[in-house]
Amino acid sequence: MNPQDTRSPLARAIGLGSANTGVGHWWAERVSAVALVPLTLWLVASIIAQSGSDYASFIAWLGTPLASIAMILLLIALFHHTALGLQVVIEDYVHSGRKFAALVMTRLGCIGLATAGIVATLRIAFIE
């Protein structure tokens, strides 16, 4: 508590008022979570199933329509959920001006990684 703060307690509590937003973020985090339950289980099962296979058979499996569609959906849901989750973590713990830089970098990083993963999967599906 800043001893120089001369605002009344009510002014401190009101702050800048309500942002009138927040449901969208909460809902998207839950929807992506629901999507991730089957998709991540599929990923873990697939990795286990592919444990003994070599490069060629792995590429052949990932190139099948089912696997590549599931992988792309997984990447979209995963990075959306990750971006939302990390945003909340940063908002919780970082309070200085660095907060906005961290939020921007995280969001852009997730978009970049998701794009990279999707393009890699598409290349495997269509080119190899």
Added chain:
Amino acid sequence: MIIESSDQVPRATLLKRFPVARNLGVAPESRIGRGKTWPAPAGAVRTKSFDVYRYDPDSGANPRLDTFQVDLDDCGPMALDALVWIKNKVDPTLTFRRSCREGVCGSCAMTMDGTNWLACTRFIKDMATPAAVYPLANMPVIKDLVPDTAHLFAQYAMIQPWLKSSTPAPQQERLQSPEERSQLDGYYECILCFCCTSGCPSHWWNGERFLGPAVLLQAWRWLADTRDEGAEERLDALEDPFRLYRCHTILNCTRTCPKHLNPGKAIAEIKRMMIERHG
């Protein structure tokens, strides 16, 4: 292992505190120093050691931890009785809030053995040895065990905890069926002791803007009241990434409520109402 009611004191303790430095992130004026060990009462057979947080704003010194030996045969069964005994028999400058001594006013809320509860309903025999008595967690301290609750009550005032109605008042009472009235059970009984808010990690890190479980439980109390006509403004005011959505369902609040209320559930109900509003 399975806690059924918030007044259960766990029998085993794996971790007494989180494995962080004792002075992690603590401002210099808040660092707690070694305090005075007060002499044991003469001729006492059963004594218990109490470590009590002390802070004197007039002395200019930092807070400290004093150790008292309380004569259990001369003192009532509750932690508040021990504090009153200390004030009467050992150190009259020990300062704390108390009023009803029966768990209905909320004045004596404090952090005992690392959990928030009312001192007047916490049995001494359920406390550790030495028993640790601190003011309510994460609060500015006015003196000894007295926290400054101005910000919390300001957050409470901000949610406008009164019946909002533009419909003219009826000749007799505003009607409400027994089922509708039962929707308020578990929410109207809050005594605003702020044990829950003080124990919420989200409120520790974002208490300036996050309303906390006590205030949000009362916000739900008014949203759930069928006589109230202000749901639109109430939900508008609450829909904010910090005011409501800093709650991550940690549930320390429900664990610690001395009146056995469920702030976590109330907040989940508010979030559900928010979703209903959107589609």
Added chain:
Amino acid sequence: MSNPTAKRPRPLSPNIQNYRPQLTSVLSIVNRITGVVLSLCAVVLVIWLIAAATGPQAYTAVQGAIASWPGQIMLFASTFAFFLHLRGGIRHLVWDTVHGFELRSIYASGWLVVVAAAALLTAAAWIVGLWMAG
């Protein structure tokens, strides 16, 4: 004091330095930590996919890194983190439907569903994986 009107700021009573860790707060922070760990795993997933798309040499290099001692330990830790976060996440989704808020349910779901199930699932996944790899 030299300036009698200067007010010394009030000390803040201890919070995390003193508050008792309870199942509620511990499982919550574990869910958050596992979430952050899994976001790092997501980065590794993308690296792995890019390596697979690049060619056999890149893929073999990444596979080799994962098959090494530290790689296997991190993979094990990641699968445990994954199952903890999955069970914890489902527990949160149930709470979002406003069910299971009584203290008894909170504690029961905490011990059984999260800790036991996560440990069992991790063990099962690894046993099957090692069996399949031959």
